[in-house]
Amino acid sequence: MTLTVAEIEELDRLLEEQRIFRLKKGLTDFTDKTNPNYKELYNAINSQKWGFDENGKPKLLDGYVGAVLEGSSRSGKTWSGVDVIIWLCTEVETNCTINIVRETYAEFKTTLYLDFKQRLDDFNIPNPFHTAQEVKSFKIGKNQINFLGSDKIGKKHGAGSDYIFFNEAMHIPKDVFNQLKMRCNKFWWCDYNPSVTDHYIFDSVIPRPDVTFLRTTFNDNPFISANQRNEILSYEPWLPNSYEVIGSEIFYNGEPISDTNQPPPHPTNVDHGTADEFMWKVYGLGLRGAMKGLVFNNVRYIDEFPDLGYTYGMDFGFTTDPTTLVKYAEDETDIYLELLLYSPTETPEEIDSFLNEIGIEKHLPITADSSDRYTSENNGAVEMVRSLSDLGWSINKVRKKKSVMFWLTSMKKKRINIVKSRLYKEAKKEQENYKMKEINGISINQPEDNYNHFFDGARYAHMSWNEQEYTIHF
Numbered sequence: 001m002t003l004t005v006a007e008i009e010e011l012d013r014l015l016e017e018q019r020i021f022r023l024k025k026g027l028t029d030f031t032d033k034t035n036p037n038y039k040e041l042y043n044a045i046n047s048q049k050w051g052f053d054e055n056g057k058p059k060l061l062d063g064y065v066g067a068v069l070e071g072s073s074r075s076g077k078t079w080s081g082v083d084v085i086i087w088l089c090t091e092v093e094t095n096c097t098i099n100i101v102r103e104t105y106a107e108f109k110t111t112l113y114l115d116f117k118q119r120l121d122d123f124n125i126p127n128p129f130h131t132a133q134e135v136k137s138f139k140i141g142k143n144q145i146n147f148l149g150s151d152k153i154g155k156k157h158g159a160g161s162d163y164i165f166f167n168e169a170m171h172i173p174k175d176v177f178n179q180l181k182m183r184c185n186k187f188w189w190c191d192y193n194p195s196v197t198d199h200y201i202f203d204s205v206i207p208r209p210d211v212t213f214l215r216t217t218f219n220d221n222p223f224i225s226a227n228q229r230n231e232i233l234s235y236e237p238w239l240p241n242s243y244e245v246i247g248s249e250i251f252y253n254g255e256p257i258s259d260t261n262q263p264p265p266h267p268t269n270v271d272h273g274t275a276d277e278f279m280w281k282v283y284g285l286g287l288r289g290a291m292k293g294l295v296f297n298n299v300r301y302i303d304e305f306p307d308l309g310y311t312y313g314m315d316f317g318f319t320t321d322p323t324t325l326v327k328y329a330e331d332e333t334d335i336y337l338e339l340l341l342y343s344p345t346e347t348p349e350e351i352d353s354f355l356n357e358i359g360i361e362k363h364l365p366i367t368a369d370s371s372d373r374y375t376s377e378n379n380g381a382v383e384m385v386r387s388l389s390d391l392g393w394s395i396n397k398v399r400k401k402k403s404v405m406f407w408l409t410s411m412k413k414k415r416i417n418i419v420k421s422r423l424y425k426e427a428k429k430e431q432e433n434y435k436m437k438e439i440n441g442i443s444i445n446q447p448e449d450n451y452n453h454f455f456d457g458a459r460y461a462h463m464s465w466n467e468q469e470y471t472i473h474f
Helices: 005-026 038-045 077-092 106-110 112-122 174-182 200-205 226-233 277-285 349-356 381-390 404-412 424-431 453-466
Strands: 050-052 058-061 066-070 097-102 135-141 143-149 161-168 184-192 211-216 244-246 247-250 297-304 310-316 323-330 334-343 366-368 395-398 415-419 436-439 442-447
Touching: 005 310, 038 066, 038 077, 038 184, 038 211, 066 077, 066 174, 066 200, 077 097, 077 135, 077 143, 077 161, 077 184, 097 106, 097 381, 106 112, 106 143, 161 174, 161 334, 174 184, 174 200, 184 200, 226 277, 277 453, 297 424, 310 453, 334 424, 349 381, 366 381, 366 453, 381 395, 395 453, 404 442, 404 453, 415 424, 424 453
Parallel strands: 066 184, 066 211, 097 143, 097 161, 161 184, 297 415, 310 366, 334 415, 366 395
Antiparallel strands: 050 058, 135 143, 244 247, 310 323, 323 334, 436 442
16 A cells, blocks of 8 residues: 555654654653663752741752762763753653753753754753754744853853853863852753762762762763774773772772772773773772873872971962962972961962961961962062061072973972871862863973962972072062
């Protein structure tokens, strides 16, 4: 029997309706193919039980206010976030506002633009991404979805919302994250690849009892393509099944892996030059890892400063960047550092008060920054040094006759030892995030001007320790 053109068109229409029906059904009826990230978000939002406080205002009585999705590349974290937005806008809400936040707005064009373009088509939802070059906001029904770059939110921290999706949250500043959460009426969530080992999300977000947390890997995504899967597997540096992941650590022979406890190498990835421990830990296993391209890799943390003669180095910060004071010593093989100050200070009187408070010896030399890039009320680094000298401190500004890389390379010839003092976390955070610049993924011989306040203070002390001509005396 031959179908007519009209019958074929009707059959196509029915098949399309059936396909969309199954997709929509999958938003609420889960199978073994449902991504665990989607399940986590769906269940967390549905866990909420609302009531009223003593003043008659809405109050969350039980459940979660937010979710943190941590994991490897291609584990379905972001895709699940897009599907949750579609579920909210088609099944739950009729007139809500959803803000999606990334570090910059421009990043949406190569990421979530493409995800929404495909997913709106899948669900046969009106799709602005086919015709507009820029989509800063769009609607699903009467629900408004906004794309926001954290760098442009500014002091007002944006308007209120019903839901917030923080995409790649590692790069969103803490104050922006907190301010936006505070203006969120119903639920927020964030996702990221854990490319650092120290972050405010680890310290002050995940531990909250009203925030749910899930770690996933690419193995949790049944729809990952063979090419994507093989690319991630190419990073594996060790022989498969020769080690095990327990919690957030990798073990070999019953002990955490280290420089002296390494599993056997991967038989092909090493030969092909694709093996990469950092990439595998973060983007393959979804574990937190120190950032690739670190300036200082040969670092250990010690309990106390050794019994050696020492000096001090100081880097100035003013309104936002921290002023750092670093206790410094070195011997033939090692450099020893202890972070003593890590806080913005706008006046020399503030620094004077702190130095006296912690008992810094006035006769010992402090080698300080000489840059006047940052000023506050006409007080730059040079004036800071002059004023502290007038207050009786043996402080001198550094003479920058050789490059930053010359002195960083000089320091890298020795092992760096950092004392686990009260500011240990700040020192560790900088050590694990101070990295070399990259252009198109290729590392160049220049450090990024970020996470360097602790090591700038240490570098000034290293310069004066090795060559006295590198200090300028008042």
